[in-house]
Amino acid sequence: MSKPISVGLIGAGYIASWHADALKATPGVTLAAVCDVSAGAAKALAAAHGARPFTSVEDLLASGVCDAVHILTPPHLHAALAIQCLECGLDVLVEKPVAESAEDTRRILDTAKRTGRRFSPGHNFLGLPAYTRMKAEMQAGEYGLISTAEITWALPLAPLRSGPFNLWLLREPKNLLLELGPHAFAFAHDLFGEIQVLSAQASYPVDLPVNDPRPQGFRILARAGGIDVTFHLTMVEVIDDRSVTLRGSSARARLDYAADVLTIERENASDLVLNPLNRQRRLAREHRRAGWSNAWVQLRSLNTLNPYGRSFRGMTAAIYGGSEDPRFSGDSALAVMQAIDAAINALPVEQMTPAAPAVQTHKPQPTAMVIGGTGFIGRALTRRLVADGRDVRVLSRGRTGPFPDLPDNIETVGVSLRDRDGLTEAMKGIDVVFNLAKALEDTWEEALENDVGVALRVADAAMDAGVKRLIYTGTIASYDMSDPSAKITEDTPFPADMTTRNLYARSKAECERQLLVRHRERGLPLVIARPGIVIGPGGPLQHWGIGRWHGAGAVRIWGHGRNILPFVLNDDIADGLVRMIDADVEGQSFNLVGDPMLSAQGYFKAIHEVLGAKIDVQSGNLYAFYAGDAVKYVLKKYALRRHGVVRPSLADWKSRAHFSRFVNDRPKDLLGWRPEPNRDAFIQRGIAEANLFGLDDSRSVGQT
Template sequence: MSDTRVGLIGAGYIATWHADALKATPGVRVAAICDVSQTAAQGMADAYGAQPFTSVETLIDSGTCDAVHILTPPHLHKPLAIQCLEAGLHVLVEKPVAESAADTADILAAAEASGKRFHAGHNFLGLPSYVRMKQMMRDGALGRVSACEITYALPLGPLRAGPFNLWLLREPKNLLLEVGPHLVAFAVDLFGTPEVSFAEATKPVMLPGDDPRPQAFRILAKAGDVDITFTVSLVETQDDRSVTLRGSSARARLDFASDVLIVERENTSDLVVNPLRKQLDLSAQHLKAGVRNAWTQGTSLNQKGPYALSFRGMDAAIYDLGKPQDPRFSGASAVTVMQVIDDALALMPPQVLAVKTPAVKTRETKPTAMVIGGTGFIGRALTRRLVAEGRDVRVLSRGRSGPFPDLPDEVETIGISLHDKDALTEAMQGIDVVFNLAKSMDKTWADALVNDVGVSTRIAMASEAAGVKRLVYTGTIASYDMSERSGQITEDTPFGDLEQRNLYARSKAECERQLMKLYSERGLPVTIARPGIVVGHGGPLQHWGIGRWHGAGAVRIWGPGDNILPFVLVDDVVDGLVRMGDAPEAVGTSFNLVGEPMMTARDYFDAINESLGARIRVTSGNLVAFYLSDAVKYGLKKYALRKRGVVRPSLADWKSRAHFTPFVNDKPKRLLGWQPESNRARFVQEAIGKANLMGF
């Protein structure tokens, strides 16, 4: 097929990787984008020259596609895959292809009945370095392979900081279903069907409502004469995503996150020359791989990173439709992969995989407060604070489930579009105070005007129409120019020129301007909060308000790290928000919810080391260098890649990330009676000691 037209069902994060890989695959083009969100479908369709759809039925009926990639949450994979196969479309399904081997087999049966191909999205099998390792093993270059270790060690932030309404957190087994296919697919492709002999799940973490989830898995299996160990670790740990083959002649280790293959062999030299030659050989391989990867990414303008190459390799294999189906990505292989995972889950104690039974609802919830963004870090704490004060709360979320299983009487979670004013107005009936903590991370100013400014204005108009007594909007201190050490920032400090600021800072400032306009012209009862760098239980270790992180073990601070940062505990922010929702003095004004001056960035990491024993590598970040590097990226994106709407923040914007200018927090203390934590020892205990930053 010379021109295979492919549709993407689901326009989330992973869809961009699929679309870019398809765009780079000869004889293939992205023809359609389907998502229940019209905005998401239209935005991505515009970017790739495709047609947008909001239902699979209309996509099928349009006849615009020969194949589809199903990129929705996994519980939707099976029905969508069967629907598309029966409609005569080839199907690729993201991993996990289904929630069990039986469901995967049903998809395969539908493919066989329709005469169409069913592929599994095991993209790492398309890496060039993996193909080389597999060929080396088959050629006998490693000798007789006796053992294989496959590891996935990468922090999974949502386990500790949310959002908790993701599919992968609904049940303990979903964590293995999410990550396990990557590992098992390697083993199945290399050795055939592994037989599982042992499986365990460890390092539990409590989700809200004391519902435990494992953060580590270990599985032992055997395929012929090869012993296989699968290891999954999702706590804050050094990134290790690797496949190691131990042979009689050599040991091969594939870092599949970096597309690096290193082969360790013995040599025949004696005494000190033997280990020297061995290490020189390893050093040469690492240097060669590093130079090759840097050259590849540099010359491709970062379009051929390891993850991108894995998708390109997969697509090149599956869209060679003139050849037999590649077994790496076949439906039959997918069934085998999912069966191994099913077998491992069957060996784990039932109590480890059990979902805590939600508390029984005993009365009708009668909410008087609404939290938009109530499943996020601050939103969760705010919702629980409101309940503790005797208020019932309506939480607006992307779905109908939220992190409040222990509060069925007091909290109801509803999923409605923030672009639907009528639905928002209806949801606000009977509500006295609305807390808007929603935010939108957009890539262009046009998108920010729609998804952030437009949404905040629509929420305000709905609040007015529903007769809400108080709207509390959460802005950001990032809107201020904090680039100079001199002076101080109060609520009266102007934001300054925002056109050369990062989109988040600029968009939040524009939201504030529109809301205050509604206050002055129409009497909208709005008050605005700008929290500082929020820390505490439920927050992440890798907080990007402090620096640029490189995994859990290294961070480059924004600037030298010697100035006091505007830290604030999440519980103190929540207290300020509640007071803003109640105090008559708060209407029509704003409050910077910044804690007492206490710690620099380096003080913070010293405290982490002292409290948790986590010796994070901390270096200063040259903000001018950050700015110049960003300028180069801006030029490449705009002129070489011809991307539209690219934003280039100013040097002052980059310097503002260091929060050089100190804040004065007198206003919320004077008008609201707000008292943020002032004792350093108690602050450290709450921000670090009790925050579960490492996950264990």
């Protein structure tokens, strides 16, 4: 029996788990190593798969434990890492986009050919079973002669409107096409051959902070193999449509590659009366067959083998299945990147050039620090602090932030929240620290480390640095809000037993508990803020504090949706937080919840009336939610044997509906806080001006 191929992952972010699961399911392959600059991330993923963790690529390469690596870092690092690994004698798979240009892609390919190693692009959707069937049927002539093809990626990209804005894909307008283009262009190249871009158009511009527009849509016309191909890439709040449609002389084939569903529409030879009926009956059978097939796959795999996961399994099976598969060859990677480069070059230069940041005239002198300053609340808070005359130090993962217009007032520093000494140094000279950080974890152990542990480390650093006030943001989700007759104030205690609450609510409550211990025993200058359901410009349409979303067009509300929800405007949250700086309220907590305004049903009715967008709103049966959660708990704990699964509770589900009413007298009395009291003004600021769908300006931003 031949020795298994040992594979390492470079990068342990979100996409890494998909690669790890696919490798685990691929015969003859073993995951041997995980490398990430974050030791915690590398150790966690490595431990889950019996691999060795590394924190430097050099150490990984020197260990000799790998035959191949998957490069899963941000794209600007891909080319250098791929070349480095190829030079060390390893095969490489590079996540899309494989590089930032065709030139860099050619450098990778040339290195692979010179070293005799394999270079594969991570075009995972080409590995879907339904796509394999579509390609085979097209090549067999089942669809007749193909005349046109439409390849669509229509899926909301929330960071364009609500951040974080320091992501690689938002650094330059072209990065959006580099990020999404490989999916669509890989289909066209694999089906038809070399792609010739004829024209390109960008649309739906949205301003990043500040006056730095990014297109939210691209329409590209091309020819490939004699076929007219139209590419649609749309990132506004739209119904999910990720599809490949082939129009042939005998049939129209449509692949929904997000669902791994292929449907074929054909003509039939029935008479004029029965022809339309039989055509639709045949199409209905196609959908019914695909629906039952996918339902059986999900049931059999306990919902662990979704279409996205299947695409990665198909890709890894093809790459490690023996001879090089043309779908995942270095030559195909280069061809795809050349087509994307051509599309970028077809767009007006001025629309593909990011705005230059304002010129700094002097260094900021920060007296306030915002941890989480690039987030929704953090951005509004940071700008409010500057408006009040304070310079601000923003703690961020990178060294850039969404404040290019304020270089004299804001500095961004990249310090790990695990580095107490680094945090202490960053807090020197700072009077007030706002900790808006949060971690959404899968187990209580992870929450203790990455949420509670971070909150305490920030607090200790603040005391070490002599900070005068630490303002920590908890959440109203920590309350038991299941009783419609109850009124919640800051004196209302959290439940004594939080073990059956969702991890976010439980973790935030534990952060507050331990921070208050430090306040009482060690003099931590602490004030706690608990924002309500925050809306306003820069906030998301798909707010999961209101219900469970199914794309941009459908939501199932937590509960009946007729009770008043604790909505609050983002600017009002910033105002409340700023008022906590100098008020004599040390050791106290404040529920920053606006005046009673809207129910969930009323909120969506207002969206319809003000914006003209009708969302399919369904009431959610909380008992059904609880029962479904209980079944999942049993399957995860006993069938899949997952560690740290949280036992569900009915009270937790009822609390999501926010049945209890909040009383906001304390922040009004002690802080002088005045949230927006007028319903019409609240709707104007929270809905009309929020650009929830990303369609405020539908004018084209350039075409050739």
